[in-house]
Amino acid sequence: MGPLAFLVLRTLRRYPVRTALVILGLSVTGALLLDMTMLSRGLEASLGTVLSRLGFAVRVVPRGTLPFSSNAEIPAGDRLAAAIAARPGVAAAVPVAATNLYVRRGPDRFPSFALGVPAGGSGVYALLDGRDLPPPGSAGGGVVVINRNMARLDGVKLGDTLVLSAVPQPFVVRYAAPRTFRVVGIADFYFDLPTQRSVALATPALRGLQGRPEGAASLILVRMDDPAGADALARWIAARDPHVDALSIQGFLGRAASQLTYFTQFSLVLGTISVAVSFLLITAIVTLSLEERLGEIAMLRAIGFAQTRITGLVLLEGVVLSAASLPGAFLLGLVISQNLDAILRSAPSVPQNLHFFTLTAPAALRTIGLLLVTGALGGLYPAAVAARLGVAATLHGEVLS
Amino acid sequence: MRISFHTTGLPAAAAAAAVMYGLLAGPTGHAAGAGAEGALPGIAMSERSARQLGLHEGAILEIAAGATGPWLRVRLARVYRPTLYPSELALRTVDVRLHLPDLQALEGGADEVDSIVVRLRRPAQANVVAARLNAAALGFRAYTSADLARRNSSTFEVIARFHRAISAVSILASSVFLLAIMTLRGEGLRRQVGLMRLVGISRASVAGTVLLIATGVALLGSAVGIGLGYAVSAAINGYYRRLFDTTLVFSQITPALLADVAGLSVMLGVAAGALTAWRLLRQPPLRQIGR
Numbered sequence: 001m002g003p004l005a006f007l008v009l010r011t012l013r014r015y016p017v018r019t020a021l022v023i024l025g026l027s028v029t030g031a032l033l034l035d036m037t038m039l040s041r042g043l044e045a046s047l048g049t050v051l052s053r054l055g056f057a058v059r060v061v062p063r064g065t066l067p068f069s070s071n072a073e074i075p076a077g078d079r080l081a082a083a084i085a086a087r088p089g090v091a092a093a094v095p096v097a098a099t100n101l102y103v104r105r106g107p108d109r110f111p112s113f114a115l116g117v118p119a120g121g122s123g124v125y126a127l128l129d130g131r132d133l134p135p136p137g138s139a140g141g142g143v144v145v146i147n148r149n150m151a152r153l154d155g156v157k158l159g160d161t162l163v164l165s166a167v168p169q170p171f172v173v174r175y176a177a178p179r180t181f182r183v184v185g186i187a188d189f190y191f192d193l194p195t196q197r198s199v200a201l202a203t204p205a206l207r208g209l210q211g212r213p214e215g216a217a218s219l220i221l222v223r224m225d226d227p228a229g230a231d232a233l234a235r236w237i238a239a240r241d242p243h244v245d246a247l248s249i250q251g252f253l254g255r256a257a258s259q260l261t262y263f264t265q266f267s268l269v270l271g272t273i274s275v276a277v278s279f280l281l282i283t284a285i286v287t288l289s290l291e292e293r294l295g296e297i298a299m300l301r302a303i304g305f306a307q308t309r310i311t312g313l314v315l316l317e318g319v320v321l322s323a324a325s326l327p328g329a330f331l332l333g334l335v336i337s338q339n340l341d342a343i344l345r346s347a348p349s350v351p352q353n354l355h356f357f358t359l360t361a362p363a364a365l366r367t368i369g370l371l372l373v374t375g376a377l378g379g380l381y382p383a384a385v386a387a388r389l390g391v392a393a394t395l396h397g398e399v400l401s
Numbered sequence: 402m403r404i405s406f407h408t409t410g411l412p413a414a415a416a417a418a419a420v421m422y423g424l425l426a427g428p429t430g431h432a433a434g435a436g437a438e439g440a441l442p443g444i445a446m447s448e449r450s451a452r453q454l455g456l457h458e459g460a461i462l463e464i465a466a467g468a469t470g471p472w473l474r475v476r477l478a479r480v481y482r483p484t485l486y487p488s489e490l491a492l493r494t495v496d497v498r499l500h501l502p503d504l505q506a507l508e509g510g511a512d513e514v515d516s517i518v519v520r521l522r523r524p525a526q527a528n529v530v531a532a533r534l535n536a537a538a539l540g541f542r543a544y545t546s547a548d549l550a551r552r553n554s555s556t557f558e559v560i561a562r563f564h565r566a567i568s569a570v571s572i573l574a575s576s577v578f579l580l581a582i583m584t585l586r587g588e589g590l591r592r593q594v595g596l597m598r599l600v601g602i603s604r605a606s607v608a609g610t611v612l613l614i615a616t617g618v619a620l621l622g623s624a625v626g627i628g629l630g631y632a633v634s635a636a637i638n639g640y641y642r643r644l645f646d647t648t649l650v651f652s653q654i655t656p657a658l659l660a661d662v663a664g665l666s667v668m669l670g671v672a673a674g675a676l677t678a679w680r681l682l683r684q685p686p687l688r689q690i691g692r
Contacts, residue, residue: 347556
């Protein structure tokens, strides 16, 4: 390996401009490959990170849906949550109701996403300021926790009074009278959209605003003592109630991934093109460069280099070119991915804490592996040319020229 | 042109809610029949939704606005093939169309609608009418069709920007590729160029030759690339049309796009050729032939 590496490095150093251009070209295509590898599972990885941080091992949703993707509800959600909470290893089962409400503050009125939770401390949001909702049945109802957007964009402060209503013009509706609530806390609601206003209140109060009876839930969040038991619990829930889906974090990611086919397919197509361009670049450059060094190769054969070593020499040249492009590919790829991520995150309906491009260890390893293998494959054709070289004829031709 | 105005400004999730109520529908197992069942309220369902639920025209369903009911028995009167907006393609939710009074009754009997579509006798007046309606401030917001199209296409504008950014990276990669190839070819041409200059051919002619070669390589590459582009475009359209069961065009190669590609190729070819020619001509001819 030693003499081969020495010869490869000498060859590459002999033509610095050519080598630099090839490494630059491979860096750009490598950067694109890295970005596509990051994109293919980026949203899923980002979602997985956020979900794992929240601490809920299982999510129970109406069959065939994802949390809050529709107005569909679990009919006897409270009862199911109580049954789940009684299972061994379950620390808590929180039934959550969700809908859209109108919030009025003075003359201003804005639509808001509303979460109904049994009590404060449910873990559905992270309190940033003020205090949480009171325990169920306690005095001091009629309070809400708002998200940062409502505080920032609408100037709502702790202690402010808001009027919540299920419809924009309450006077035209026979049911669902509006009610007044006091803001007691400001919280970070996970998966909020960039300008989405969110509000959390006690489930009975939310149902009262909707004019609906209690009992149903949009989602049940399950916290477990040992998350390793999530799959077993999910199976138990699915067997108990055929109208729901119980999703562990992996199950949730799998279902979300099925809705992200655009990114998976786009990254596959563009990643394949990047690999193909890298392959062509290495093949073209190494082949052209080899044509100028035929005499040198013939000389090496003449002084005793075996055919296999000549093949190894040319293959190694492709691999070394690929390896040399890796730092540039990663640097450029990360810079480009940040810009591309910012573009995609500017789309409406993209939650604030999710990213499309996520650098994970598997993504980095896949990129490195693909580039090195492409380098070796790119050197195959010139290696075959070098291996078939007629030593005497080539040397004779060199002397004549 | 039509002018639409919405009674609410709810986010997209709420707009989808009316459609999502259809998710609560489920077949009761009764076959379609005459008599009392014929008097049931009729609903329509998209072909895809009906296929998803395994329903056919005449099936009896029960639907409700909430999971706890009250439930309304309805008859699937029509299965139709909707014209989907691009934004609706990936949705896999079941959608149900009801007569407005039936939906309002299901919702509690309130005289409410999510939106009203207005057809004008003079469509050119859409902006004026929308402004007049908004000035009334009765708890709704009026949009012209153009406004709505702009609002609803923001996701696609973002995707288009994303594609443009990816294109820029691809152009950068192909430029470096072309430059690397031309540098190699230039080095291969060094001896010939030296001889050409020694027999009296001017530097301009040599530079022109190199430029021509580079432009030719770029144009030839573009021609192959365009052919490949047509093949990929056809494959994309074929795949996604089948996947989403639609006749929408997903990938389109326009004359303007072809002109852009050809123009860009010539520019890149000339730039790569100029750089190569400069590198070739800065050496004296004798050195180029190895003397």
